[in-house]
Amino acid sequence: MGTQSTKTRGKKNSSGMSDEKLKMAMLLFVSAVLLHGDKATYGIPKFLFGLIDDVDTFMQFSWGTYSYNHLLKQLDWAMKSKAKELHKMNENETTHTLMQASCFLYR
16 A cells, blocks of 8 residues: 555456555455444554555454454453443442431431
């Protein structure tokens, strides 16, 4: 993509699609299907643009391991986010209960 000469840039592959279009389709698939699912707002990781320059390397990349690790990071973030939310709710309920008890005791 980045360092190709203009002679090879418009070259067609066996499917009749230009190499650049094929590379963009591959990047889109990896980003949309393997990494982000229905979250269309996320971008494509920068290192994938370097990886796609060599299609053979891109095809042999360990996508299963990469997407699994990506999923674990997303789950970790979601669990921490939910834990903070529950802690905040629990903290508010505890404070409220303690305030009610102190008011009851001082009556």
